[in-house]
Amino acid sequence: MRPARLLPSRQFAQLARPVAFVSTDTSLHQHICAFSVLNRPPPKYEGHVPLTLIEKGAMALGSAIGAFVNPRRADLIATLGEVSTGPVAQRLRDTMLSDPSGRQILRDRPRITSENWPLEELLAMPKNTVGYVYGHFRQRYHMSPDVRDDVRYIDDAECAYVIQRYRECHDLYHAVLGLPPQYVEGEIALKAFEFVNTGLPMTALSLVAVARLKPDERKRFFTIFLPWALRSARRAKPIINVYWEKELLTDAAELRERLGLEKPPNLHTLRKKPKKEKPVVAAATPAVTPEASPAPDQPVAL
Incomplete structure (x- = not known):
């Protein structure tokens, strides 16, 4: 029987040393350590503000309460839409990727601004076209596409553009569908339409x-x-x-028919109160004096 061979003292010391645990998920650990209120990751696009889940929840609650108190605060509605969108923005992007027109929009990334869409050019287009209807809408209600806030709180750059595109097209929906924006019921009606068509949570929250x-x-x-x-x-x-930039000279009724859009009843007409008819005052009958009354056997002159 061969005697057992003893290991050198140096190798024995290495084997006796405790094994240190090495985490394989270093990226997650680095992300947790890096993403905090005091140490944020770099923005992914111009204007991007990365937020933690707690910050998004707080902003969603605060903007929802503020928008309910004052529905005309477009900035609060925009913030609510961004922090509450979640994975819906990705599904909306996938909807665009599955359509040739949507894919081209994502490639070109057009923006709707007063510089790109001058009001004078829109009003010079033939009447009943999408461009003229939108221009007349802007002129009548003193609207400008430049008041739309830029998306800041969505982490993915492509999804951020999808929400930006939806936001800038909102007034086009108003114009083509004929829903006046100065009435809260018209705005809520459009939000209900957008929720069913796009699935964005903010549009459903606006129904409150x-x-x-x-x-x-x-x-x-x-x-x-x-x-x-x-x-x-x-x-x-x-x-x-819808690639609206290519539909400006299209007849608005034709576009609605092609998209399957039904125009709602005219809200201005529904809000008009019927005029009250003034009561008719009967003319007083002059009294007949005994001298003017005819004799019983005398016929009345007609």
Whole structure:
């Protein structure tokens, strides 16, 4: 029997040394250590502000309360839309990638601004075209596409552009569908349409503003505009895929028919109150004096 061979003291010391645990998921550890309130990762595109989940939750709650108190705060509505979009922005991007027009929009990344879409050129287009209808909408309601805030809180650059595109096309939906923006019920009706057609959570959260409507407005919304939004949005093609820059000279009615859009009832007409008819005052009958009354046997002259 061969005697057992002893290891040198140096090799024995190396074997006796405790093995240190090495984590394989170093990227996650580095991300957790790097992404904090005091140490944020670099932005992924111009204007990008990375946020933690706690910060997004706080901003979503605060902007939702502020937008409910004042529905005309477009900045709060925009913030709510960004921090609450979640994976829906990715699904909306996939919707664009599955359509030839949507893919071209993502390649070209056009922007709707007053510089790219001058009001004078829009109003010079033939009437009933998409360009003229949108220009007339901007002129009538004193709207400008430049007031739309840039997306800042969405982490993916391509998804950020998708939300930016939706935001800049919002007024086009108003114009083509004929929903006036100065009435809260018209804005809520469009949000209901957008929620069914796009699936963005912010559009559904905006429906909470129904509680602020007056009784007549609430009745119109539930009996007229909500059924219209559900019916039209289900039948319509995804409006995020419309390359509006190429549709400016298209007849608005033709475009609605091609997209399957149903125009809602005229809100201005529905809000008009019938004029009250003034009561007719009967003329007083002059009294007949005994001297003027005819004799019983004398015929009355006609």
